[in-house]
Amino acid sequence: MPAAREVAEATPDHPRLRWAVRNLGQPLLLATGLLLWWRMGYSEVAALASIALVLVLMEVLERVVPARPAWRLGVVARLKLLGLYLAILVVTGVVLAAYEAVLVPALSTVPGWMGGDPWPARWPLLLQVVVLFFAADFIYYWIHRAIHRFGWFWRLSGHGVHHAFHNLHALNVGSTHPFEVLFLTLPLVVLGAVFGAPGEAIAGATVLLVTNGTLAHANLDMDTPGLRWLVTTANQHRRHHSQVFEQSNSNYACNAIAWDRLFGTYSEGPVEQTGIGPTQPGYWQMLWMPLREPADADTAASRARAQRL
Secondary structure (H helix, E strand, C coil): CCCCCCCCCCCCCCHHHHHHHHHHHHHHHHHHHHHHHHHCCCCHHHHHHHHHHHHHHHHHHHHHCCCCHHHCCCHHHHHHHHHHHHHHHHHHHHHHHHHHHHHHHHHCCHHHHCCCCCCCCCCCHHHHHHHHHHHHHHHHHHHHHHHHHCHHHHHHHCHHHHHCCCCCCHHHHHCCCHHHHHHHCHHHHHHHHHHCCCHHHHHHHHHHHHHHHHHHHCCCCCCCCCHHHCCCCHHHHHHHCECCHHHHCCCCCCCCCHHHHHHCCCCCCCCCCECCCCCCCCHHHHHCCCCCCCCCCCCHHHHHHHHHC
16 A cells, blocks of 8 residues: 555645646656756766756755645755755765776776676666666665664764754755765666676666655655655655654665565655754764764664663
């Protein structure tokens, strides 16, 4: 059965738009992002343009038909999140350049051990993109699950920053600690280097992953029938950001919820509040969270520390 609708606070305005967003919004926006990327020559610039377009559309929809109207962002809060998003985008570029210089050459010998280039380069480009989408999220599913399992990994990755925000929005897709960028970018880099996936397929998968990640964090009632069994929706991922510790330890696949369903970590249900505690840390406090979490935080790290005492 579909997840319970999380629109109890919603006013009855724009009912047709709400229906369209819930049932059709995700596949239409994913297709729009890929189509724009394709029409612009499937380049890295085209990838950035399509991701930016989807983010703008999410911002508009969150204002018009939010899942939780009380969660609407003010101007200052939105600008702060946008600034963090852009800062993390710069960090991502630096990390990818470092991986390209160090990690990719080290992994480039692996295809030779496997008897040649194993990537299905003759497949249609769109099919290659979809394969990378699910494969990359399979790898990150296990990284993400380990982060929530081990307190030391939670701290090392800085993952607490991504979970610290109350009132989740599309812009939160880029709200993370610089340390975590090392792990977020790793799956596609490894897949590209080890299996010899072409740059166009990697760029397309990046568009699909970031676009769906943006949709999954949006303050929208988005839960497309059928698609929700394979691809993570906003209502599902909001559960992962729940302030209730037990609820947050589920739905680890940020993009391909099929992995949670397959490995027994799927859950669904309404979410009262997101975050790691009753108060949201300030941005400066978030930067230092790998070393020191807020006293009222309830996380994998705080629980591991309590067990040691």
